[in-house]
Amino acid sequence: MDRNFTINVDGRDHTIRVDPRMPLLYALRNELGKKGPKFGCGLAQCGACTVILDGVAIRSCVMPIAAVNGKVRTLDGLSEDGRPHPVQQAFIDEEAGQCEYCIGGWIMTATAFLEKNPNRSDEEIRAALAGLKCRCGTHMSILRAIRRAADEMAS
Amino acid sequence: MNQPTIARRDLLKGTAALVVAVTVPAISLLTTARAKTIHVARTLNPAQLDTWLAIAADGTITGYWGKMDMGQGVDTAIAQIIAEELDVDVDNVNIIAADSALCADQGGASGSSGVNRSGAAFRAAAAEARLVLVEKASAEFAVPMDKLEVADGVVRVTGDASRSVSYAELVADRMFDSPITWNGEYGNGLSLVTRAKPKDPKDYTVVGTSVRRKDIAGKILATTEFLHDVRVPGMLHGRVVRPSVAGATVASVDRTSISGIPNVQVIVENDFVGVVATKEWDAIQAAKKLEVKWDESDVGFPTTSDELFDWIRAATPGKSEIDEDIGDVDAAIAGSAKTITAEFEWPFQSHARMAGAASVADVRNGEAIVWTDSQKPYDTGKGAKKLLETPIGNRRRGGAKYTVRSIWKPGPGSYGRSDAGDGAMDAVLLSEAVGAPVRVQWMRHEGHAWDPKGPASVITCRAGLDDAGEVIGYHFHVKGFSRADMNSRENDPSEVLAGHLVGHASTPAWRMQTPAESYRFDNKRYSWDALRPLRKQASPLRTAHFRDPYGPEVHFASESFIDELAYASGKDPLAFRLARVTDERDAAVLEAAAELARWEPHTGPRKRRDANGTMIGQGIAYAQRNGSVNALVAEVEVNPESGRIWVRRMYVGADYGLIINPFTLDRTIEGNLLQATSRTLFEEVKFDRNMVTSDDWLSYPILEVADAPLEIKIKQINRPELGARGAGEPTTRIVPAAIANAFFDATGVRLYRVPFTPERVLAALQS
Numbered sequence: 001m002d003r004n005f006t007i008n009v010d011g012r013d014h015t016i017r018v019d020p021r022m023p024l025l026y027a028l029r030n031e032l033g034k035k036g037p038k039f040g041c042g043l044a045q046c047g048a049c050t051v052i053l054d055g056v057a058i059r060s061c062v063m064p065i066a067a068v069n070g071k072v073r074t075l076d077g078l079s080e081d082g083r084p085h086p087v088q089q090a091f092i093d094e095e096a097g098q099c100e101y102c103i104g105g106w107i108m109t110a111t112a113f114l115e116k117n118p119n120r121s122d123e124e125i126r127a128a129l130a131g132l133k134c135r136c137g138t139h140m141s142i143l144r145a146i147r148r149a150a151d152e153m154a155s
Numbered sequence: 156m157n158q159p160t161i162a163r164r165d166l167l168k169g170t171a172a173l174v175v176a177v178t179v180p181a182i183s184l185l186t187t188a189r190a191k192t193i194h195v196a197r198t199l200n201p202a203q204l205d206t207w208l209a210i211a212a213d214g215t216i217t218g219y220w221g222k223m224d225m226g227q228g229v230d231t232a233i234a235q236i237i238a239e240e241l242d243v244d245v246d247n248v249n250i251i252a253a254d255s256a257l258c259a260d261q262g263g264a265s266g267s268s269g270v271n272r273s274g275a276a277f278r279a280a281a282a283e284a285r286l287v288l289v290e291k292a293s294a295e296f297a298v299p300m301d302k303l304e305v306a307d308g309v310v311r312v313t314g315d316a317s318r319s320v321s322y323a324e325l326v327a328d329r330m331f332d333s334p335i336t337w338n339g340e341y342g343n344g345l346s347l348v349t350r351a352k353p354k355d356p357k358d359y360t361v362v363g364t365s366v367r368r369k370d371i372a373g374k375i376l377a378t379t380e381f382l383h384d385v386r387v388p389g390m391l392h393g394r395v396v397r398p399s400v401a402g403a404t405v406a407s408v409d410r411t412s413i414s415g416i417p418n419v420q421v422i423v424e425n426d427f428v429g430v431v432a433t434k435e436w437d438a439i440q441a442a443k444k445l446e447v448k449w450d451e452s453d454v455g456f457p458t459t460s461d462e463l464f465d466w467i468r469a470a471t472p473g474k475s476e477i478d479e480d481i482g483d484v485d486a487a488i489a490g491s492a493k494t495i496t497a498e499f500e501w502p503f504q505s506h507a508r509m510a511g512a513a514s515v516a517d518v519r520n521g522e523a524i525v526w527t528d529s530q531k532p533y534d535t536g537k538g539a540k541k542l543l544e545t546p547i548g549n550r551r552r553g554g555a556k557y558t559v560r561s562i563w564k565p566g567p568g569s570y571g572r573s574d575a576g577d578g579a580m581d582a583v584l585l586s587e588a589v590g591a592p593v594r595v596q597w598m599r600h601e602g603h604a605w606d607p608k609g610p611a612s613v614i615t616c617r618a619g620l621d622d623a624g625e626v627i628g629y630h631f632h633v634k635g636f637s638r639a640d641m642n643s644r645e646n647d648p649s650e651v652l653a654g655h656l657v658g659h660a661s662t663p664a665w666r667m668q669t670p671a672e673s674y675r676f677d678n679k680r681y682s683w684d685a686l687r688p689l690r691k692q693a694s695p696l697r698t699a700h701f702r703d704p705y706g707p708e709v710h711f712a713s714e715s716f717i718d719e720l721a722y723a724s725g726k727d728p729l730a731f732r733l734a735r736v737t738d739e740r741d742a743a744v745l746e747a748a749a750e751l752a753r754w755e756p757h758t759g760p761r762k763r764r765d766a767n768g769t770m771i772g773q774g775i776a777y778a779q780r781n782g783s784v785n786a787l788v789a790e791v792e793v794n795p796e797s798g799r800i801w802v803r804r805m806y807v808g809a810d811y812g813l814i815i816n817p818f819t820l821d822r823t824i825e826g827n828l829l830q831a832t833s834r835t836l837f838e839e840v841k842f843d844r845n846m847v848t849s850d851d852w853l854s855y856p857i858l859e860v861a862d863a864p865l866e867i868k869i870k871q872i873n874r875p876e877l878g879a880r881g882a883g884e885p886t887t888r889i890v891p892a893a894i895a896n897a898f899f900d901a902t903g904v905r906l907y908r909v910p911f912t913p914e915r916v917l918a919a920l921q922s
Contacts, residue, residue: 100374101568
């Protein structure tokens with residue numbers, strides 16, 4: 001049975017009426033009109049739906065709306081005052097990705113990881129990105145972008 | 156959505172004058188997508204310049220492009236070509252891609268032809284437009300054309316600064332109303348002939364430079380509307396219900412099984428079963444819970460993925476052909492001092508796009524609009540029209556006529572005939588049935604299990620060497636499934652899954668491939684046997700074009716075997732190739748890759764080890780493709796404990812003719828390399844007698860970031876005199892053999908079966 005939920009997304013409260021078991025992803029896309037989080041698998045296997053919940057990168061495609069308790073950040077809300085987040089800017093500068101369908105997952109995962117501590121080795125960066133999928137095979141440009149973002153954020 | 160609300164009637168005809176504001180923050184105007192685009196109402200006619208280019212009052216140039224970019228910056232390359240010929244700032248050139256109401260059909264994304272074919276057409280169109288504009292200026296100033304000069308979209312009288320006029324003033328939202336000669340052929344082959352002489356490549360200032368991809372900022376900032384973000388008024392959500400066994404047909408559907416879910420409609424037509432709901436989540440639940448009784452009297456496959464290659468060896472071919480036959484191979488091999496034979500196996504592979512097929516279709520009152528991310532959106536429209544109009548089964552479709560518009564929108568990367576066209580037809584059928592716009596999104600299991608597959612094959616190579624170790628005869632033979640059970644374009648109901656399910660018979664075609672190289676052998680034969688599909692109708696194993704169709708498969712075998720021949724004749728693999736290639740472009744890319752890799756000649760596997768006992772090797776491979784040529788040296792490490800292969804470094808020599816954009820080209824090559832590495836090391840469609848069983852990312856793993864190389868180095872060889880020859884696929888085909896050859900250098904053992912999983916590597920090392 002549908003119930004009312006209030007979720008805080010990209011700095012704003014939204015009240016929606018949905019099935020409590022419905023994953024957060026569908027609320028973000030269909031109720032709130034967000035474009036950044038993408039449906040890829042619905043199984044937490046690819047990461048295209050990744051958002052940041054209270055500082056932690058999570059897979060919104062398997063998080064029931066009833067379990068969401070905290071502040072959600074999406075790719076749509078990552079830039080501030082029209083200024084891209086340093087991770088976004090690095091992805092633009094490096095032309096990371098190709099089709100860009102998966103790119104939000106990489107950006108959100110890297111953002112959560114680097115905002116905790118931007119001083120990261122290449123090995124730590126690779127480890128933090130485990131599980132994310134990119135079918136176009138653009139991992140090299142993604143790694144260059146995250147290295148650039150880490151250096152920028154650390155300086 | 157950024158677009159103003161447009162009446163459906165206007166949208167269908169595409170004649171509304173739209174002003175599209177691209178909402179990209181100013182800070183990120185690294186992107187070249189600037190503010191405004193005017194779509195001028197006009198009739199699409201390739202023989203009219205207005206069909207190709209428009210100049211708005213603010214000076215913005217719009218190119219109406221009948222192809223689309225799949226993330227490799229091809230739209231940006233087209234903008235560069237237009238800017239070059241017109242002498243305008245590339246930032247002022249916008250590209251509208253593959254909308255059947257706005258852009259003439261140039262074939263969609265196909266065969267790495269985006270730059271080489273459609274780029275040539277736009278080069279002609281832009282050169283023609285420049286000539287027309289200078290002619291107008293000449294008339295206006297009453298000055299001969301050779302006394303006029305053009306810079307940044309302004310025509311000036313030479314030596315008279317007071318007399319100048321901009322392109323915008325010369326045309327300013329009016330039409331060029333000027334004819335241009337075309338060859339009368341829609342699709343990839345569409346070409347234009349200009350009266351004006353296009354620029355000499357030596358004068359290029361925009362082409363050949365690293366202009367940044369126009370699309371990227373909007374996608375990184377989540378402002379771009381993907382196909383998946385398309386929402387239209389009254390839109391409902393659909394899902395298709397798939398049987399758990401391939402070939403099962405519908406016996407009965409219990410609609411009461413989902414009576415607890417609100418606002419759901421069940422659509423059954425022959426063996427097509429779908430649900431449509433107001434809310435997407437409800438559609439997903441309904442598709443899961445709907446109880447369908449399936450008739451399983453004629454289902455499944457005659458073999459399994461475990462027994463597949465023996466089945467292929469034993470199968471009777473549907474068609475056999477010889478592509479190339481020089482000298483007398485059989486006599487040469489029979490009379491040779493030494494014979495070498497090898498067999499190579501390649502499994503079915505899945506496009507496995509980041510998301511399964513999606514589409515929005517709005518079919519009402521004889522009109523249909525289809526939003527799709529298909530690579531062949533013009534064919535999506537044609538296929539939808541035929542699906543709606545052709546009588547089949549017990550439904551009265553006959554007589555109805557449809558006006559169809561197909562609109563391409565970006566989606567998850569597509570690498571050939573993916574599931575996109577299938578999803579579009581699902582949406583068309585569901586929308587038609589409910590009389591409202593319907594959005595379809597395939598679930599993960601559909602994207603993996605039901606998408607068209609790259610074909611499986613067994614390839615046999617045999618060669619004879621004389622007493623001196625010279626190769627005197629070489630026979631390459633591929634036996635496998637056609638690359639075209641499904642056409643590469645969904646232009647007919649017989650070419651899509653939904654069409655099969657409503658009763659249209661599948662029409663498989665015979666298409667195979669043999670290697671593309673310039674090796675000289677006195678006796679040489681390239682031949683093939685094509686097999687009938689394992690299931691003909693609505694098959695989860697129907698084969699179709701998957702990036703570089705049959706390229707990685709046949710060159711895995713041929714370039715592995717060339718390595719074997721090199722060693723067998725006591726030669727270094729690079730030196731052996733250089734001695735045999737007959738095209739100097741081929742030699743140049745081999746030498747470029749070898750130089751980057753610091754290739755050291757060797758005549759046998761070196762079996763090098765690092766301090767940890769990790770096995771290290773280098774391997775080389777090369778191939779041509781439709782006028783392009785490239786070579787790769789792969790450096791691998793092999794862990795003898797785990798069986799893991801890691802491709803640490805890759806060195807590429809690449810010659811794709813004229814280079815349009817070096818920065819983006821590097822990234823296109825990188826994508827080819829990593830996707831092909833993934834296919835070589837990890838990817839195999841598993842199936843049992845009933846169904847494809849690899850239906851998610853756990854059962855169909857692909858390359859992850861841990862497997863990305865440490866380094867890729869690329870030497871681009873620019874050949875302006877050849878024109879652009881296509882870079883979207885050629886690197887894919889040289890990856891598998893380069894890795895296999897590197898593995899052999901590291902271990903002294905050959906790998907003959909893709910993918911090179913740790914289990915197979917350990918088994919090979921122990922044998």
